[in-house]
Amino acid sequence: MPDDVPLEEPPRRINHVGRPGYVTNPAGPHIWDSLRIWEILLFVATLAPATIILLGDLPVRDRVIVAVCLVSILPLYFVLGRPAIMAENRRRGAVYIALLILLFIPATFITSDVTFALFGLCPQCFMVFPTRQAMIAVIVLNLVPAISYLFLEPEPSWFGFLTVTLIVIVFSWVFGVWMEGVSRQSRERAELIEELMSSRAEVSRLSAERGALAERERLAGEIHDTLAQGFTSIIMLIQAAEARSDPARHLALAVQTARENLAEARALVAALSPAPLDGSTLDEALVRLADRLREDMGMTVTFTVRGESRPLPPPIEVVLIRAAQESLANVRRHAAASRVDVSVVYGPETVALEVHDDGCGFDPAATGGYGLRGMRSRVEQASGSMRVRSSPGGGTTLIVEMAE
Incomplete structure (x- = not known):
């Protein structure tokens, strides 16, 4: 049979996380590496204002409330946010965003310094929802500090309020569209990689099937050219013997043909066996094949090595052994030779097997x-x-000739 062609492991389903930078494929960075970027932004955007406010001059009660609200966003993210983002669970993500807004509201009404946290909170909306739904959550997040500004400031500036709010909303919309585009490209890239992996596995499978088909065709030819013809000859000789008064000659020929057929069958089985390396070198295996031919046929068989002998990759050794087996089997069956010379030539980057006989050609x-x-x-x-x-x-x- 042909050398086993190892099929590659079937491609596993790629987890398409439709968020910026999330391409989970075997050749790229793991999903956690991409997710860590947005987690760091969330950490900085919540812990930095919480630390500044704790060290500020607000009343102690207000400082504690603001710090608790901001810091509580982090465990909320790990309990609800990250699992919802990884599983693309919109319902769980909606609960996460709603609780995030509820934590942000009281802190905003105490001090406007917490608006810095929006740099980390707004991307969370786009990581959980598509652009349109995310924009609604972003608008709510931005309206909270705007409304608190109107209530807390004794003389609020409507122009400044509307200008800042409009800028934040437009920026969020542009940012959301960009994130959606990156998300789409990531999914398309992941799908393309999955298709390539599937195609590669299919090519390996077809290659293995082609090798098996070629070997079956070879075996069919071997059986037809040797065993089938031999059995046909035996039947004809026995039939001829039955028609003769003295069948001794035809029976002797039938016995001789049967013995030759048995030798052919043994040679065919030997060719189907694993390459006779048995942990030895290629040269030693070829010596054994040459010795076997000399013992079976009584002819002169020589083996020589030219160049510096060295270990070869197993696939190359198997091909050379199979070629030697087939060539010597042909000499045994067809050549009617008196001498066979087998040699291996080791070049700098190649190795060649040569088998020469002085038979009928x-x-x-x-x-x-x-x-x-x-x-x-x-x-x-x-x-x-x-x-x-x-x-x-x-x-x-x-x-x-084989190249290493």
Whole structure:
């Protein structure tokens, strides 16, 4: 079977948090890194005025009320705000914003210095709601200090009041539109990443299926060219023996064919087994293959190493072992050779396997066997190259070259 092609882990569902900077994808920063920016702004916008007011000259009771209101916004955020933002729970978010406004109102009516907190509170509205709903909450937040200004100031300036309120609302609207655009881009980017991950997993799956299909095609050809033909010959010989008065000759040929078929079956099973590395080096594995051929066929088989031998990546070793197995199996079945030379050539960035026999040879352009096609497909899938030089009566040389 083909080398196992590990499928990548199926893409997990990406959590699209529709807020600025929230793109939760495996290649980007985690969502908490983006959320931390807005949390820091909320911390500064609430703790800074609370600290200034505590150190100010207001009555102690007013200072305590203002500080408690502002500081209470932080635990409210962690209990309701953050879970609502992460889960995009609008109902829970509405409760969070409502309680936030209720905490902000009494502090605003005590002192206008708390308006600095709006820098941290307004973004919270856009993080919980879409732009339109967020604008309503922002307007309410900004009207609170405006109304308190009208009540607390003995002679309020209507022009200043309207100007400041209009500027804050317009700024909030522009800020909200910007945040909505960033949010949309973040979601689109997250969806694109998810699609790319799905496509990559699909490509890996199809690649594995293609390899399995190619190997099944190779096995079908091997069985057709060897075992099926052998069994057909055996049947024909036995039928011929039944028609003869002296079947000894045909039966002997049938037994010989059956033995050859058994050897073919064993060779096919050996080719399907895992590459015979067994923790040894590529050179040692090739030596064992050469020794096995010499013992089985009684021919001269040599093995040489050119260049400095070194460990290779496992996929390259498997391809070279498979190529050697297939090449030596072809020598065993078809070459009628008396000598086989196997060599490995280690280059600076490449390694090549060469198998040469002095057998009958063949015409590479006219061959219809599945073995060479399957071998070439396996080598090319591993980004290697394969060359076959042969001619009738001139022997055969096979060269497989792999880049590390």
